[in-house]
Amino acid sequence: MAVADLTRKPTTEARPRPRKLSGPQKTAILFLCLGEKRGSSLLSRLDDQEIQEVTRAMSGLGSISSEAVEQVMSDFVEEITNGGGVVGSFSVAENMLRALLPGEQVDSILKDIRGPLKERDLWARFGALSENVIANYLKNEHEQTAAAILSNVKTDVAAKVLPLLGEEKMNQVVERMIRMEAVPQHMMAQIEESLQADVMNAGAQPTTNEQHQRMADLFNKLDRVAFDAMAPALTSSVPDSFEAIKAKMFTFEDLARLEPMDLAKVMRGMPGNTVPTALKGASQGTREAFLDSLPARSRDMLAEEMNSMGPVRRRDVSAAQALALDYARTLAEDEQIRLPMNDEEDDTVL
Template structure:
């Protein structure tokens, strides 16, 4: 084994950089990854590990940073900041991973730019975007949270909204040079900015946005998208999960959602504006006493605004998704046409 102390990343070969990454991952994770390589790849990495010698902490950090920057720059793998951060935290202490991600993302003030931009009133954002190129609008709305995009898109002119949505569907990631130009403009118009490329799947992103659309808005735009890009719309619908989809769950899982979603008048408000078959199925999931109490709560509400109904229904959908992420329940697949409603 070499006794050389490696202090300069410029003098380290590609195989040696790979060796450093494998050693950082540890034997268990590294061996799992090594199994994915072919023999022609395993041999040079193994030789590099055997002859690597001592590597300083600074060089290790330089190698990791170089690799992560390659992931987030849209190279041969589909990487993004979230993927990079999770990868770093798989083998580094959290504070060290956070520090390195901070260096990769840029100045601290830039980290909060999109959140601060999103905090603006949706009418202000929409008025600004109306004057922009649809591709620029698509790039901007791809960087903000789905609920912000869902509020802003319906405020755009109808033709522009459809154009922007189609571009967002096709957009896998915002090109770095385009994003830099957008951020320069936003810095001038609004706040300081820094690169924050989103690697979220465009169909999943649009499904999240459409989930938060009022039903009539989604019906209008989906009718047009069905004519202009039916295959893409079908893929988006497969990823969507709406309030009505809760009625496709079995009674045990739905009952757990109802119990977890009990927060004030959320459940009775959501059911107040639900379809009759969906409402009946919800009630079937409850014991008789709970069912009667829920009916009384619904009756005592009186007239409710559709906006409040939609908010309550969206909150229950979020509860279901959180339970599914925790492994407490299983959501029905959207390509399953067999409904449970009787």
């Protein structure tokens, strides 16, 4: 049985398929439908190359809908429809191979399969690098190599990198990306080895921007008294870096820049007297922003509670503000609010 046999279109009209499946993927679906025992028996009729192709397809198959299965297995329509889809995974492929082949042969096949799965992580890490780092690397590469690399990263990354290559090289790379066919496996292996050696090892060191963000996160969690005490010295010794770090910091005062509805949502989630305690150590402008985001009755109650509290210890104020910031970040991570950030991309363009 040849793998290519399953690529033939059925004589009857098929339903629109959710995604285009290759011959090995269709064969893998067939084996999954038959189960381990029967699938293994059928797999034994293939040669080593075909076994490797099917195993590779099965290991990366993921979830397949019943509609897609119907298109591959038209004579199993009723059984597949009642049973739903099938799921292919590395472990399923491994179990099926071990029921059929000697252990050493299975290990050899799976070693080749595991490689590309790990390479996906390489491309994910490469795409996470700064676009300037990627562009500077591609400027020294042949246009065809650059096209192959940018075809393997996310489109939003490629869109940021291309203009940094210069107009002439960008046009040449884009043209090759448009015309590009499948890159031979040995060529992609060479490209990936070069990326690992030339870029990823060097890229393991944090960029200046990443280091500034790390320090900003650290300062956000640092006791305010300690931060204020060291600020003058840092302003004197590393003025440019310290200003860049402060621009990335998100402090309690920044909550005043939230949309009124978002700010009110943060306050509603605060326990006990957290909000009035936090506001006792805030600037007048921040207090007004908090009060203005509330309905009249709630605003009057908060103002009265603040006035009746009397003096509050600084450490209690810091703890309350830190709690409010943590809760705001949690809401932002859940996409319930949007935090104001000191980012040029957030500027308004007229």
